[in-house]
Amino acid sequence: MSKLLEEIEAQIAEAKAGFSRRNVGVVREISDGVARIEGLTDAMMNEMIDFGDGIMGLALNLEETEVGAIILGDYTKIGEGREVRTTGKLLQVPVGKELLGRVVDALGVPEDGKGPLKSDTSYPVEKIAPGIVERRSVNQPVQTGIMAIDAMIPIGRGQRELIIGDRSTGKTTICIDTIINQARLNKAAEEAGDKEYRPLYCVYVAIGQKLSNIARLTNVLEENGAMPYTVVVNASASESATNQYLAPYAGCAIGEWFMDNGMDALIIYDDLSKHANAYRQVSLVLKRPPGREAYPGDVFYLHSRLLERAARMDEEHGNGSLTALPIIETQMGDVSAYIPTNVISITDGQIYLETDLFFQGVRPAISVGLSVSRVGSSAQLKAMKQVAGRVKLELSQFRELAAFAQFGSDLDARTKAQIERGKRIIEVFKQPQYNPIGVEIQVSILWAVQNGYFDDVEVDDVGVVQDKLAEFMSTRKQDVLERILKEKTLSDELIGELRRAVEEFKQTIQ
Amino acid sequence: MKISKKAKSEAKGLFRACLRDGIPDEGRVREMLSAVMKTKPRGYLPVLVYFHYLLRIENRRRTARIESAVALSEKQTSDLKENLTSQYGKGLIFEFKQNDDLLGGVRIQVGSDVLDGSIRGRLGELESKF
Incomplete structure (x- = not known):
């Protein structure tokens, strides 16, 4: 009680201090969540503006005679002539481990009904990306648990890998699988007491999504035990364009806290096409001049400044990392549209999902030819590199040969073998959703495929045999899997053991 | 009323011409107004509207x-x-x-x-x- 009294006395003492100085303005016009304010001569870019009654705004346009501000909250309560004031503060969101397992909005206010946040740290929503000196190149992998990605398009911690494709091609599913796999790995390391393992925390930012989708997603994450390692930042389609515009930056600030504190985080922006649309709306209402496709001139900077904040820090600066997986939705597979080309050029590679492949049953529908990871291979596990090094090339050759083989059946034995191998590789890369596979099992399966142990399996049976091999390895040959994880490379001795294990398995299924 | 960029820049020019030591001079403003109203050049109304707005802002500032x-x-x-x-x-x-x-x-x-x-x-x- 005495402490409370002291606090009240301190507050009164502060309030007693003579004149208070502030900078005010008057709302001249208000529409669609954007206010134009006369006055506010001291307003700074991105400064919070106090509209009273707990409503805040963000100064975005500083013009000669007025200030354009976006309103964070219910703008219908604000009328023309209302006095507003500058606060001298930038927009901040709560950050910290307390946010794990929570669903928050673009301002960090909980939306999951689990009570208030206990976080006492805040980060500014807009922040300059780490400089060159503080960074290092990626050297640790992000295991997505999706074999096609981990083998052919590896992602490193600190990388920015774009996931691009038409609607309903499995973009979000790849991200959910990745989150689930991180939870699985984090939990396994916690249970094993592995101090060397660096847990990867996930931030999922939903921009302009349907609320039903977000509810389904959080349910999936909860069912798979991934929520304790995940923060969901939600700016759904029902929220204002302002909140949708701010959500990725808020999510990034939450992820940056992990990076700044020497931890690793993964952030998913689902999706940046809707983010660009929200920004276009805000900009048009702010009367900024429209450019190509009516987007404002700084739409490239909008995404580049966001994605540049993903980084891998060097040892002197905490050794943390923030990996970004932005999502872009294309229209009719057009990757040459304005926003897709912008984000492709910003990121360190892209995973391109094709509708045709999806309907052919190749899921995840990754187009191997158009997908690339520019930096991830340096972070790939050496054992994976050994077994998957040739896969991408073989698949490309297969596609070429398969197209050629359509015109005639008179093929030489080598070409036929290549086609048969290709068919089996495609089957191996098919993977059901929410079912990530551990990297050690991926290595075993790919090694078996590369060494012809699947050549005598019917194409339609590849999936079943693959599952059986995975089960066999994880139940009866755990020591081999553990050695792959521990040694991280396939030595001759380990290859010998792997060969014996796979041959034993082949005998059991025969 | 929609005020074009041209009208705005003309209004700003008039406003600058009415300043004496950085302060709008009442005499000059009156003189300018009567001159404009007399000749009524094409598109003078948006120019005057924006001129009035600039004068109001300056007045408020002072x-x-x-x-x-x-x-x-x-x-x-x-x-x-x-x-x-x-x-x-x-x-x-x-x-x-x-x-x-x-x-x-x-x-x-x-x-x-x-x-x-x-x-x-x-x-x-x-x-x-x-």
Whole structure:
């Protein structure tokens, strides 16, 4: 009680201090969540503006005679002539481990009904990306648990890998699988007491999504035990364009806290096409001049400044990392549209999902030819590199040969073998959703495929045999899997053991 | 009324022409207005609307509105005028007003700067702190 009294006395003492100085303005016009304010001569870019009654705004346009501000909250309560004031503060969101397992909005206010946040740290929503000196190149992998990605398009911690494709091609599913796999790995390391393992925390930012989708997603994450390692930042389609515009930056600030504190985080922006649309709306209402496709001139900077904040820090600066997986939705597979080309050029590679492949049953529908990871291979596990090094090339050759083989059946034995191998590789890369596979099992399966142990399996049976091999390895040959994880490379001795294990398995299924 | 960029820039030109020592000169403004109204050049109306807007903004920027709970003495008034002129420069338009709602103290607003030393202001500040 005495402490409370002291606090009240301190507050009164502060309030007693003579004149208070502030900078005010008057709302001249208000529409669609954007206010134009006369006055506010001291307003700074991105400064919070106090509209009273707990409503805040963000100064975005500083013009000669007025200030354009976006309103964070219910703008219908604000009328023309209302006095507003500058606060001298930038927009901040709560950050910290307390946010794990929570669903928050673009301002960090909980939306999951689990009570208030206990976080006492805040980060500014807009922040300059780490400089060159503080960074290092990626050297640790992000295991997505999706074999096609981990083998052919590896992602490193600190990388920015774009996931691009038409609607309903499995973009979000790849991200959910990745989150689930991180939870699985984090939990396994916690249970094993592995101090060397660096847990990867996930931030999922939903921009302009349907609320039903977000509810389904959080349910999936909860069912798979991934929520304790995940923060969901939600700016759904029902929220204002302002909140949708701010959500990725808020999510990034939450992820940056992990990076700044020497931890690793993964952030998913689902999706940046809707983010660009929200920004276009805000900009048009702010009367900024429209450019190509009516987007404002700084739409490239909008995404580049966001994605540049993903980084891998060097040892002197905490050794943390923030990996970004932005999502872009294309229209009719057009990757040459304005926003897709912008984000492709910003990121360190892209995973391109094709509708045709999806309907052919190749899921995840990754187009191997158009997908690339520019930096991830340096972070790939050496054992994976050994077994998957040739896969991408073989698949490309297969596609070429398969197209050629359509015109005639008179093929030489080598070409036929290549086609048969290709068919089996495609089957191996098919993977059901929410079912990530551990990297050690991926290595075993790919090694078996590369060494012809699947050549005598019917194409339609590849999936079943693959599952059986995975089960066999994880139940009866755990020591081999553990050695792959521990040694991280396939030595001759380990290859010998792997060969014996796979041959034993082949005998059991025969 | 939609005001084009051209009209805005013309209005700004007229506004600059009406300044004397950085302050709008009433005589020049009147002279300019009568000249425009006499000739009525093409598109003069948006120019005048924007000119009026600029003049209003400038007027607001130069107006020092002083509100106090009780009427100020002559000395207090002159001291205030002197202090504000030294801070914001010459050409201020002073408006003194008695406002019982302040409960006590003074509230001064020059342009968008507010110096609040009133009891009402302090109470508001205390309220926001809790």
